[in-house]
Amino acid sequence: MPDGHADKAKHLTSLGSAFQSRFEHLGRLGDIENAILVNQQAVDLTPDGHAGKAAQLSNLGHAFQSRFKRLGELRDIENAILVTQQAVDLTPDGHADKARQLNNLGNAFSYRFEHLGELGDIENAILFRHQAVDLAPDGHAWKATWLNNLGSTLIFRFEFLGELKDIENAILVNQQAVDLTPNSHVGKAKLLSNLGSAFQSRFKHLGELGDIENAILVKRQAVDLTPNGHADKAGQLQNLGSALQSRFEKLGEPRDIIEATVAYKQATENTSSSPFTRYHAACCWAILCSKYQSPSSALDAYTVVLRIIPQVVWFGQTVHRRYEQLPKIGRTINAAAAMAISVEDLPRAVEWLEEGRSIVWKQILQLRTPLDELHQQHPDIADELLKVSLALDKAGTSSFQNIDSEVKHKSVEEEAQNHRRLADQYEELLQQVRKLDGFGSFLRPKKFSELAPAARNGPVVIINVHDSGCDALVVCPSTDIIHVPLPMFSSGEAVKMHSGLISSLRAGGVRDRETFQNLMNYEVSTFILKEILNKLWVFVAHPILSAVEGILYENSHASLPHITWCATGAFAFLPLHAAGIYGSDDPTKNLNISDFAVSSYTTTLTAMMGSGSKLKQDLTKTPSVLIVSQPGTGKEFLPSVAQEVEVIQRYTSPNHTCHLTHELATVGAVLGEMSKHEIIHFACHRTQDMENPLNSAFSLYDGRLDLNTLMRLSLENAELAVLSACETATGDERVPEEAIHLAAGMLAIGYPSVIATMWSICDPDAPLIADKVYANLLGHCDNSESQRVKLTPAYALHEAVKHLQEEVGEMNFVRWVPFIHFGV
Structure with a gap:
C-alpha cells in the first residue's frame, strides 16, 4: 500500500495493535519495538486535523508505556506522557474516546510515579483515571479496567501518604472491577491480583486477618486464571508469594512459607515475564530460604538470582540505565556470598562476588575480548561475533545536540532500537558458539580455578x-x-x-x-x-x-x-x-x-587476570610517557603542576616523552596520543559527577575528557596511568560494587597499573610523589652507570608515600593516605 493511500495509517495502527497484543502475552521485546515503530509511522502519516489522529497518538503512548515497564528507560515514559497528553487535547469533551485517552494519560503518570516517586505524578494519575471512570457508563466494555487502574493508583497514594480513606476506596473500586468482569474475560486475573494487593496493603496497615485471607484467596484465583507462559504469570505468582509470606509473619504457619517459596520459584521459571519481576521473585525466594529453610535451598535460589542478573543489567540498555539497577544487586550478591561462606563453600563465594562486582565494566571488557582461539577453529562465526561486538560497544554513543528536535527524537529512537537488536544478535551468537565443541564455557562467568592465578x-x-x-x-x-x-x-x-x-x-x-x-x-x-x-x-x-x-x-x-x-x-x-x-x-x-x-x-580478580601478563617490565626498553598538564587559571590555578612536569622530565628522555599542556591539551589531542605511549600522567583538575558518574572527567583545555568517552578506548601497549588529580578513585557510594571512578576506567581501557587518589590531594605534594615514583620506576635516563633496581608501580608508589610521610609527618593523614595503587 503506497504511503499516500487513504487507509495506510489505519492499517499501520491495526498492525501496531497486533504487535502490542502479542507483546502483552509473550513479553518479546521485538514486538513492542515494532509496535512503537508502526504506531509512529501511523501518526506521521496522519495530518493534524484528522479525526483519527488522537487515537493513533494514544496507541503510540500506550506502546511507549509498555516498553517503559519492560526496560525502565525514563525517556519512554516521558514520551508516553507527551503523546498521550496530545491525544487528550485533540479529543473533544463528549467524544466516545475521551475516557480512554484520560485513562491512558493517568496510566502514564502512574508509571512515572512508580519510577521517580513524585507526589504530583500520582495526584495527576488519580485525577485523570477518576475522570475516565466518571465518563464511562456502567455497561461500558472498559469500565472494569478503568476502575481497576484507579484502584491501583489509590493504593500507591495510600502507601505514599498513609491516608486510610485511599485504601478503603481502592478496595471498593477494585471489587467493583472484579464484579463487573466475567471469569472468562482475558483481563480478569489482573483485576483479581490488584484487588488482592489492595487487601494486603490494608492488612499491613491494620493487621486484620480477614484482609490477608481475602488477599490470598483472590491472588490464588488470579494465578489459576493466568496460563503458563503468559507474560503476567510471574507477577501473579510473586504477588501470591508475598501474601502467603505476610500471613506467615502473622500466624507462623510453616505451610505458608513452603507455599510462598514454591510460588516465588515458579515465578522465576516463567521466562516470558519481565526479568525485573523474575529477579525480584528470585531474591524473595532466596531470603525466605535463608531465614526459614535449609542453606542448600538458599544456595539454589541465589544460583537463579545470579542467572537472571545479566537480563536485568542487559547489554541492550544504556550504560546509565544499567547503573541504576546496581545498588540493590550489590547487596544481594553480598548476601549470596555470605550464605556460601556459612556452608564453607568458599570457591562459590569467590565466584559469586566476582560475578556480581563491576558488572558494567566486565560487560564492556567482554565486548573487547580477543577471539583468537575461536577464529582459528570457526573463523566465520568469530568474524560475525567480532563485528557485532564492535557495533554493540559503540552503540548509543552518537550525539544529537545540533539536530532538529523531531529528527533528533527519531534518531534517538532508531539508535536505541538498533542497540537492542545488536544485543539480541550478540546473545544469539554467544549461544551458537557455546554449542560448538570445546566452547561450552565461552565468555561465561569464570570458575574459581580460572580466577586463582590472579594471586x-x-x-x-x-x-x-x-x-x-x-x-x-x-x-x-x-x-x-x-x-x-x-x-x-x-x-x-x-x-x-x-x-x-x-x-x-x-x-x-x-x-x-x-x-x-x-x-x-x-x-x-x-x-x-x-x-x-x-x-x-x-x-x-x-x-x-x-x-x-x-x-x-x-x-x-x-x-x-x-x-x-x-x-x-x-x-x-x-x-x-x-x-x-x-x-x-x-x-x-x-x-x-x-x-x-x-x-x-583491584576492582575484581578478572581485572588482574586480563592485565597481569602485560606488565612485564623490559628493563632494556625505555617506556614512552605522555604528560597531560592543565594548571588552570585564576582561583583554580594549580601552582605546582609546572614543577610536577619538570620532575617527571628528569627521568624521561625527550625522544620518549610527549607533553600536552595549555591549548595543546585538548580532548581530541589527548585521545589521539594515548595509544602511542606506555605511560600516561595527568596533572590537572578533575570533576566528579555524583548524579551521572560516567560524566566524571579530567578537565582539559577545551572541555572534559569523561569516563564515558574513555570507556570507548581499547589500548594494547598501555602499562601505567598516573592520575595526579583529586578523587580519581573515589567512586559513587550508591554503587560501591561498581568502582565508577577514573582509576577503574583506566584499568578497563587497558592500563594494567594505575596510581590514583582516594580524596583531594594537596597541590605541593604532587611533585614530591611524582619525583619518587618516576625515580623508582625509570631511574635517571641520562646516567648510564645507574644500575639501581627499577621497581614496579606498586612498590614505586610505596617508597614515594614513605618519603612524603617523612616530609609532612606520619600523623598528617590527609596528605599521604589518599595516594593508592590499582592493578598489578
Whole structure:
C-alpha cells in the first residue's frame, strides 16, 4: 500500500495493535519495538486535523508505556506522557474516546510515579483515571479496567501518604472491577491480583486477618486464571508469594512459607515475564530460604538470582540505565556470598562476588575480548561475533545536540532500537558458539580455578560485607582459600566509618588540589582519621595478616611482600592500605600495614587476570610517557603542576616523552596520543559527577575528557596511568560494587597499573610523589652507570608515600593516605 493511500495509517495502527497484543502475552521485546515503530509511522502519516489522529497518538503512548515497564528507560515514559497528553487535547469533551485517552494519560503518570516517586505524578494519575471512570457508563466494555487502574493508583497514594480513606476506596473500586468482569474475560486475573494487593496493603496497615485471607484467596484465583507462559504469570505468582509470606509473619504457619517459596520459584521459571519481576521473585525466594529453610535451598535460589542478573543489567540498555539497577544487586550478591561462606563453600563465594562486582565494566571488557582461539577453529562465526561486538560497544554513543528536535527524537529512537537488536544478535551468537565443541564455557562467568592465578604475585584479600557479618576470603598463590571471619566488624560499622571519613576530610578543609583550608580543624580531622585507621588495623587488617603470615612471604622477591585488597560495600571507600596504630606514646606499639606489605587495590580478580601478563617490565626498553598538564587559571590555578612536569622530565628522555599542556591539551589531542605511549600522567583538575558518574572527567583545555568517552578506548601497549588529580578513585557510594571512578576506567581501557587518589590531594605534594615514583620506576635516563633496581608501580608508589610521610609527618593523614595503587 503506497504511503499516500487513504487507509495506510489505519492499517499501520491495526498492525501496531497486533504487535502490542502479542507483546502483552509473550513479553518479546521485538514486538513492542515494532509496535512503537508502526504506531509512529501511523501518526506521521496522519495530518493534524484528522479525526483519527488522537487515537493513533494514544496507541503510540500506550506502546511507549509498555516498553517503559519492560526496560525502565525514563525517556519512554516521558514520551508516553507527551503523546498521550496530545491525544487528550485533540479529543473533544463528549467524544466516545475521551475516557480512554484520560485513562491512558493517568496510566502514564502512574508509571512515572512508580519510577521517580513524585507526589504530583500520582495526584495527576488519580485525577485523570477518576475522570475516565466518571465518563464511562456502567455497561461500558472498559469500565472494569478503568476502575481497576484507579484502584491501583489509590493504593500507591495510600502507601505514599498513609491516608486510610485511599485504601478503603481502592478496595471498593477494585471489587467493583472484579464484579463487573466475567471469569472468562482475558483481563480478569489482573483485576483479581490488584484487588488482592489492595487487601494486603490494608492488612499491613491494620493487621486484620480477614484482609490477608481475602488477599490470598483472590491472588490464588488470579494465578489459576493466568496460563503458563503468559507474560503476567510471574507477577501473579510473586504477588501470591508475598501474601502467603505476610500471613506467615502473622500466624507462623510453616505451610505458608513452603507455599510462598514454591510460588516465588515458579515465578522465576516463567521466562516470558519481565526479568525485573523474575529477579525480584528470585531474591524473595532466596531470603525466605535463608531465614526459614535449609542453606542448600538458599544456595539454589541465589544460583537463579545470579542467572537472571545479566537480563536485568542487559547489554541492550544504556550504560546509565544499567547503573541504576546496581545498588540493590550489590547487596544481594553480598548476601549470596555470605550464605556460601556459612556452608564453607568458599570457591562459590569467590565466584559469586566476582560475578556480581563491576558488572558494567566486565560487560564492556567482554565486548573487547580477543577471539583468537575461536577464529582459528570457526573463523566465520568469530568474524560475525567480532563485528557485532564492535557495533554493540559503540552503540548509543552518537550525539544529537545540533539536530532538529523531531529528527533528533527519531534518531534517538532508531539508535536505541538498533542497540537492542545488536544485543539480541550478540546473545544469539554467544549461544551458537557455546554449542560448538570445546566452547561450552565461552565468555561465561569464570570458575574459581580460572580466577586463582590472579594471586600469582601475592595474596588477594576479598572482603565481603553483609548484615549477617563480615568475612575476608584470601586467595593465595599456593594454597586453598583462607577464610578469616571478622566478627568485630559489621556493614553498619563500615558505613559509619565511611561517614566519619567524609566528616574528617570536611573538617580538615580538603579541597581540590589546593592548599587545605580550615587548618584550625586539622586536629579534629587527624583525630577522626587516627581512630578509623586504628579500628581498621585491630578489627580487619591485623586478623587478616595474622592468618596469612605463613604464606605472605613465600612468594615475595622484594623486601616486602605484596597484598591486593578487593573490598565490597562501604569497605570499598575505606583506606585499608593505611590501617595501623599511630601516635602511641610507646613507639614500639606503632604498627601499620606498610611495615608488613606493599598494598594495591583491584576492582575484581578478572581485572588482574586480563592485565597481569602485560606488565612485564623490559628493563632494556625505555617506556614512552605522555604528560597531560592543565594548571588552570585564576582561583583554580594549580601552582605546582609546572614543577610536577619538570620532575617527571628528569627521568624521561625527550625522544620518549610527549607533553600536552595549555591549548595543546585538548580532548581530541589527548585521545589521539594515548595509544602511542606506555605511560600516561595527568596533572590537572578533575570533576566528579555524583548524579551521572560516567560524566566524571579530567578537565582539559577545551572541555572534559569523561569516563564515558574513555570507556570507548581499547589500548594494547598501555602499562601505567598516573592520575595526579583529586578523587580519581573515589567512586559513587550508591554503587560501591561498581568502582565508577577514573582509576577503574583506566584499568578497563587497558592500563594494567594505575596510581590514583582516594580524596583531594594537596597541590605541593604532587611533585614530591611524582619525583619518587618516576625515580623508582625509570631511574635517571641520562646516567648510564645507574644500575639501581627499577621497581614496579606498586612498590614505586610505596617508597614515594614513605618519603612524603617523612616530609609532612606520619600523623598528617590527609596528605599521604589518599595516594593508592590499582592493578598489578
